[in-house]
Amino acid sequence: MSGKLDGRKILITGAASGMGREIARLFAEEGAALALLDRNAGGLAEVAAALGAAGYGCDVADRDQVNRILVEAADRLGGIDGLVNAAGILDITHFDDLDPNSWDRMLAVNLTGPFNVAKAALPFLRRAEKATIVNIASVSALMPMAGTAGYSASKAGLAMFTKAIAFDLGPTIRANTICPGVIKTEMTRYLWENPEHSQRATDRVALKRLGEPGDVARAALFFSTEDSGFTTGTELPVDGGFSWR
Ligand SMILES: NC(=O)c1ccc[n+]([C@@H]2O[C@H](COP(=O)([O-])OP(=O)(O)OC[C@H]3O[C@@H](n4cnc5c(N)ncnc54)[C@H](O)[C@@H]3O)[C@@H](O)[C@H]2O)c1
Helix, strand or coil, rough: CCCCCCCHHHHEECCCCCCHHHHHHHHHHHHCCCEECCHHHHHHHHHHHCCCEEEEEEECCCCCCCCCHHCCCCCCCCCCCCCCCCCCCCCCCCCCCHHHHHHHHHHHHHHHHHHHHHHHHHHHHHCCCCCEEEEECCCHHHHCCCCCCCHHHHHHHHHHHHHHHHHHCCCCCCEEEEEEECCHHHHHHHCCCHHHHHHHHHHHHCCCCCCCCCHHHHHHHCCCHHHHHHCCEEEEEEEECCCCC
């Protein structure tokens, strides 16, 4: 532990599982005071208790709920000067069969969710001398893949949303996007638990392994500290060399 986040007050969504949970663990280790959000209130309670963090059951797509909880969380932490939007959902379905309700939900959670959280946090981020926003998109924001019309659209939208607000919010607030490749979490269990699929995904990347949540957590830490102090509005692939264009 090096205390890179000592004195910081950071809100993380999707913290009950996968990358959000690992980001919360690393950020707590680095000294941040944390508010954690997830729609899985039970899973989140365990994570929050283990880290001594505040945990809030919350659907990021529900704007009223987000607005209410952000005020509560800021009250509890004494402000908010960092956000990590990791909550997300994935439905890989050929466009022929993609249910319009699934399209709506992916946009609501993956794109409007980070909008809701950033908008509700803005008055608090504005009060900080320096603040950071990290949005977790995907390599699907950078390149098309079969069956990802809704997911890719939501994540490409998130990456461009982040660029656009980076303009509006500088110089005191920086906003950056991480684009993970295949990372071993609940979301991709169907893939990495199948040896054939796992091998195919591994063979496709330069570094010949699948990603771990810690790979993304370290990138989120970079974007949340002055180590990235002259970087805003950018996308960082964390994908082992998958999305080169
Ligand atoms: N795993 C991968 O390979 C991969 C690759 C690229 C991008 N991503 C993105 O990374 C982020 C983290 O995913 P993960 O792999 O850790 O998945 P995960 O399923 O392990 O964790 C996602 C978390 O988000 C929460 N969540 C989902 N919808 C929510 C909502 N409406 N409100 C609040 N919380 C909600 C879930 O309850 C869960 O705890 C997601 O945005 C995902 O799209 C994942």
